Every structure is written in structure tokens, then in C-alpha cells.
Amino acid sequence: MESKVAVVGAGQSKYGESVDKSVKELFLDAYIELINSVDNGLEPREINAVYIGSLGSGGFQLGNLSALMAEYVGLPGVHAVRIENACSSSGFAFIEACLAIMSGMYDVVIAGGVEKMRDVSSLKAKYWLGVSGDTEYERLAGMTFAGLYAIMANRHMHDYGTTREQLSMVAVKNHKNAFLNPKAQFQNKITLEKAMNSPMVAYPLNLFDCCPTTDGASAVLLCKAEIAKKFTDSPVYVAGFGTGTDYLALHDRETITSLKAAVLAAREAYKKAGIKPKDVDVAEVHDCFTIAEIIAYEDLGFCERGEGGKFIEEGLSSMEGEIPVNLSGGLKAKGHPIGATGTGQVYEIFNQLRKTVQKPARQVKDAEIGLTHNVGGSGGTAAVTVFKV
Amino acid sequence: MAYVSVPLYKRTIPQRYGLVGLRCKKCGWINFPPKGVCKNCKESLDFEKVKLSGKGTIYSYTVISAAAAPPEFSKQEKYGGTYVVALVDLDEGPRIVAQLTDCKPGEVKIGMRVKAVLRRIYEDEGVIRYGFKFKPQEEDLNG
Ligand SMILES: [Zn+2]
Numbered sequence: 001m002e003s004k005v006a007v008v009g010a011g012q013s014k015y016g017e018s019v020d021k022s023v024k025e026l027f028l029d030a031y032i033e034l035i036n037s038v039d040n041g042l043e044p045r046e047i048n049a050v051y052i053g054s055l056g057s058g059g060f061q062l063g064n065l066s067a068l069m070a071e072y073v074g075l076p077g078v079h080a081v082r083i084e085n086a087c088s089s090s091g092f093a094f095i096e097a098c099l100a101i102m103s104g105m106y107d108v109v110i111a112g113g114v115e116k117m118r119d120v121s122s123l124k125a126k127y128w129l130g131v132s133g134d135t136e137y138e139r140l141a142g143m144t145f146a147g148l149y150a151i152m153a154n155r156h157m158h159d160y161g162t163t164r165e166q167l168s169m170v171a172v173k174n175h176k177n178a179f180l181n182p183k184a185q186f187q188n189k190i191t192l193e194k195a196m197n198s199p200m201v202a203y204p205l206n207l208f209d210c211c212p213t214t215d216g217a218s219a220v221l222l223c224k225a226e227i228a229k230k231f232t233d234s235p236v237y238v239a240g241f242g243t244g245t246d247y248l249a250l251h252d253r254e255t256i257t258s259l260k261a262a263v264l265a266a267r268e269a270y271k272k273a274g275i276k277p278k279d280v281d282v283a284e285v286h287d288c289f290t291i292a293e294i295i296a297y298e299d300l301g302f303c304e305r306g307e308g309g310k311f312i313e314e315g316l317s318s319m320e321g322e323i324p325v326n327l328s329g330g331l332k333a334k335g336h337p338i339g340a341t342g343t344g345q346v347y348e349i350f351n352q353l354r355k356t357v358q359k360p361a362r363q364v365k366d367a368e369i370g371l372t373h374n375v376g377g378s379g380g381t382a383a384v385t386v387f388k389v
Numbered sequence: 390m391a392y393v394s395v396p397l398y399k400r401t402i403p404q405r406y407g408l409v410g411l412r413c414k415k416c417g418w419i420n421f422p423p424k425g426v427c428k429n430c431k432e433s434l435d436f437e438k439v440k441l442s443g444k445g446t447i448y449s450y451t452v453i454s455a456a457a458a459p460p461e462f463s464k465q466e467k468y469g470g471t472y473v474v475a476l477v478d479l480d481e482g483p484r485i486v487a488q489l490t491d492c493k494p495g496e497v498k499i500g501m502r503v504k505a506v507l508r509r510i511y512e513d514e515g516v517i518r519y520g521f522k523f524k525p526q527e528e529d530l531n532g
Contacts, residue, residue, distance in 0.1 A: 136401060137422055140393055140510060140520060141474050141486045142453060142462040150451035151476060158449070158499050203452035203494070251476055251484040252428070256449065 003237035005098045006228035007387070009038040009221035010343075010350040015335035016185040018215040023057050023116040024072040026217035030112060030340075031073040034219045039232040042221065048106035049079040051097045053090025053113035054339030060116060069114060079106070084339075087288060089113055090218065091342030091374025091383035095241050097222050107227060112219030113340035119215070133378050134249030146210055146289065148250060148378040150202035153291035156257045157204065160306035162294060164204060168195035169312045170290035171208045171332055177319065178329025180362040185214050185335030209290040211330075216337030218344035234389065236353050239275070239369070241385040242268025248380045259379035262286075262299040266373070266384045270301075273369075273386035277301030280323055280386075281367035282352050284345035286375040287330040293317075296373055297325070300384070324364050327352060342374040342383065353389045392461055395516050405520040408443050408505060410483060411436035421483040441481050443505030443521065448484060450475035452494045461511050473497050477523055491524040502526040 011033030013026040021029070035042055052066040061068060066080035083093040090113025097111035133139065133148055156162045172192050178184035190208065198207040221231075228235035244264030250256050270277065277300055285300070287293035294308035302323050303311040311317055317325035328334045328348040331341060349370035351357045370387040401422070403409040410421030413436060418429035421441060427433040452473050458466040465472060473489040475497070489497060490508055503523035510518045 135393060136397070138486050139459065140398075140405075140518070141488050142458055142465070142472060142511075143474050143486060144453055144457055144459060146457065147451045147453050147474055151449045151474070154451060154499070155449035200452070200454045201457050202454060205451075249422075249486070251486045256476070 003225050003239055003388070005101050005222055005238040006225045006235035007220055007238065007346065007350050008223055008228055008231040008235050009034045009042065010219070010347040011035075011037060012183055012218040012344055012347045013216050014183050015214050015216040015337060015344070017118045018116075021215070023060065023114050023217070024068065026116070026215060027069045027112065027114050027219070028073055030217040030219040034110070034221055038221060039234070040230065042231060044074055046108045047075060047078060047110055049097070049100055049109045050075060051081055051083055051093040051100075051109065051111045052339070053083045053085070053093035053111075053342055054115060055084060055086055055089060057114065057116040057339070060119070065114070069112070085381040085383075086376035087286070087336070087338050088342055088374040088376035088381045088383050089339040091345070091372065091385070092243065092381070094220065094222075094343055094346055094385065095243060095383055098238055098241060101222060101224050108221070108223045110219055110221055111343055112217065113337070113343050114217040115337035115339040116215050117213040117337060137251065138249055144202060145378070146205055147202040149289035149291050150205040151250065152256045152295065153204050153289070156291060156295065159257055160309065162309035165192070165196065166294065166309035166313050167205070167209055167290040168192055170287060170293045171195045173312065173318055174287060174326050174330040174332040177327050177362065178333030180359045181329050181334060182358055184329040184333055185212055186329070186333045205289055205291065211288045211332050211336040214335035214337040216335060216340045216344065218340045218347050220343050220346045220350065234354050236350050236370075236387050236389055239386040239388040240269045240272030241383065242266060242272065243381070243383045244268075245381050246379055248377065250378065258295060258305070259299055259375060259382060261379050261382035262296065262373060262375055262384065265382040266300050269371075269384040269386050273388070275369060275386060279369055280371045281369050282327065282349065282364045283323055283325050283371040283373065284328060284348050285325055285330070285373040286341070287326060287332050288336060288375070290332065292375065293325065293330065300371070300373060319364070327362055327364060342372070345372040345374060346385070349387050353387060392459070392513070395514060398518055406507060408441040408521060410439050410441055410481070412439045419482050421479070421485065441479055441483070443479070444526070445477040445479040445503055445523070447497065447499055447501045447503060448476040448478045449499060450489070450497050461513050465511060475503070475523065477503055487520075488522045489524065490522040496525070
């Protein structure tokens, strides 16, 4: 597919616990960096539309959130829409922005995401975090979000021999990467021993298998491919994208050791981009839990089904590996501000492909094709996008 | 802050108390929990009620740790510590999620035979919610 859309700017707030910043101010941080990242400059009045991904920031401003974000950064009057697909909200906001440009309706569009999770009490957060799974049965069984991924992990270990140690290796790798990312929530390396011996949350997953709760915002600037060079000499092109959905409850799905929504999304994205999985040079995948990254390797075709554990163990997803995965630190260590995660992944791939990451030590060498994999809830939704320079 | 409101709960009493599923009159598939359109043929809205035996096999499970439970389960957790949530393949076909009871987390295995029993799930808004849990079938305890 000929690229019809380009990414020409990107910004991201610091991820973490932003005690002194509201969701508006976090979005402003991302927006200002986005504007400054446009090499040849951008007049804000050139922006036609704003798509904002958000789960709902813990109940704060459930309605009209996108208009609020737009007016706060000086874009009142613009076409603004909030996209909600749980943890994949801004992955889908990005795709809606692409569709808006491809339709011919708009030329210059912002896709972003925001979430403020640390402001809410832990009791309220527990209510909120469960809302993207199946409420009537899974929740009534006392199931938690970690529990859903744990029950996938248990069966994955049973069917394929994936080990407890391999799960922890994902956490160790992503912490190591985040150590080099000034915008990550955690900038501490951890040992395999520490990761393996952390307290159990939902057997077989322990504390270091789980991503944190995070405040953060991200935003990227998209435009019609023909006008990309007006903004920068080095645009990143959208080569293809795909989405998928699945039953919300695990008990309704064909399988729990794979996320069918992600498989569908990846298949479509590869087809549109005209590439094979092994052509991917660098990827940001949705590692809300360590098992999710292992399953993502398989769903994305980076390795055979059941070989995800071996893929991490053999270092194939490390900085020096075949396909470096989550050089940002991933959801696990960069942080997971739900609605902001998808375009936060695009922010990382944009900078990796343009060789503009903040610390050169985190810069992947000679990457031309990048991929983002953003999953909603326990796999009810998924969005995959392929980028190229 | 009731997560599942009383009215929402009440509408699903036949499933929760009696394990009543809906058999598709077109393709015979048993839909449990019910779907609007048959999950198998994706065409039919014509169903007949069928009561499930409640016998099944554990497909996978997790043990929810102390302090990690949703708030409405915190009382159970306070008295019992951890608890097990399992995906159970019912003998009639459907897979369902529920807690295990009458066994210790360490005794649970994938492939274990279980049967449904009616138990207290939790109390919220001053209303007790009953529903099914699964306990090990006798042959497993003896052998
Ligand atoms: Zn049918």
C-alpha cells in the first residue's frame, strides 16, 4: 500500500506520578513537545482535528474530554472526538486520525491520549481498572485484571512449557530499557532474582509481572503524505494498520493463550504494509503484564506459536536482538497511562525511526520499519500499526 | 460504588442460581452465559432453556493474592486469605469462570474434575449475592 499518511511530530509528557499536574497540563506538555518537534514549524491554525484516547481518567471529566484538551492548548473550535477502547484508546485514536486523512476530509490531525490514574484513591482505582473486562461474570467471580492475564499465563505454561523465569526476563529487559528513558516511570534496573521473588499478585504472576498505574499524556501529528515534506525532511510514514476485536470474557474466546484481536490486527497491518513479521526492525508492544509481551511475540509472528518464552530467553527481543521490543521500557517500566499508551508507543517508534531518541544509548541502529501493538482490556480490542521511513 | 447493581444482578438469577443456558434451536449450540444472537451460527435468536449439570473440568486457574482482590471481595479475602478463580469447561460444552471452594489453592490442578455448588458470592449494598462456585468432584478427593 502506498503511504497516504505521515507522522511529522510527536510529544509525550513524563510518565509517572504527576502530583503537581492535572490531565490538562499533562496534555499541554505533550502538545508543546509535539509542536517543537515539527522541524519546519507548524501554525496551530493548520490543525483540522484532534482525536483523544482516554478511558476516563478515573471518572474525572467523563464527558467532552477532547474539547477540553483542545481548548486548553489553544485549539477551540477544532473537530475534536474522544475515542474509548480501554487501554488501546489512543492506538485507535491514531487509526481514526489516519482514516480522517485518508477520507480526504482533513489534512493535518492530532492523535493523542491522556490518563490521570494516580489521583484516584486505590479503592476507586480498583473499581475503575476492572471496567474493561467482562463485568457480569469475570468480575462476579472475584477476578482482577492481573488475574485474567494470570489465567492466560497458567495455561500458556501448561501448553507450551513457558517458565516463571521467562516471564521475569521480560520485566528485567524492560526495566533495563527504561533505565535509559528519561520519560519512563521507572528508571531502575532490576535483577532476575528480584523480579522472580517479588510478592505474588495472581498466581503465577507476581508484582514485577505487572505494569504500574501511571499519569501521562502523549500526542502525535499526522498529515496527508503529499504535504509531509512541508513540515519535515524526515517524516515517518504509516505503511499499514489493522484492528481487531474479540469477546470481552475469556470464557467466550476460542483460545486464551493468544489474543485473537491482536492476531487479526497484525494480519491486516502486515498485509496493507506489504511486509512480513521478520521485516520489523523495532517494535513497541502492549506488555501490561509480562505474559502479554510473550503472547505478543507469537501473535505478531515474531516467533512460532508457543515459542514466545524462548524468544525472550534467547535475547531476540533485546536491544541487540533480532527485533528489539519495548526499547522505551514498555508499559511495564515506561508506564501505562491507559488512554495515552497507544500514541505514546507511536512517539517512541517515531523517534527510533528518525534516530532522535533522547539518549543515544537507547537508539536502535539502522531501523527502517517499526511497529506498534496496542491492546484494550484483556484483549477485547487491539490495534497494530506499521511505520516506515 | 456497587460494581454490579442489584437490578443488573437480578436479571441473571436463572444463570447464577440454576446454571440455565440457552440451546440454539437452529444449530443446537448451548449458549452460556446467554448471547443476543447464537454464538455458534451467529444467525439464530431462537433458543430453548436448558439446565446444565454443573459438572466440568478445570481449563486454567489463578490464585488471587491477599490485598489484590476487588473491593467487594475484600471481606472474603480478609477471612480466607487467597482464593482461586478458574475457567471451567462444562461437560455440555460451555466454558465459564467462577471461584473454587472447599479446596486449598495448592490442591488445584489444570484438568481437575469439579462440580458447581450454590454459594454466597459477596454482600454489597446490604444485599447478599448468591451464585455458583465449583468444588472438587469426589473421585478426585479419593484418588
Ligand atoms: Zn446457533
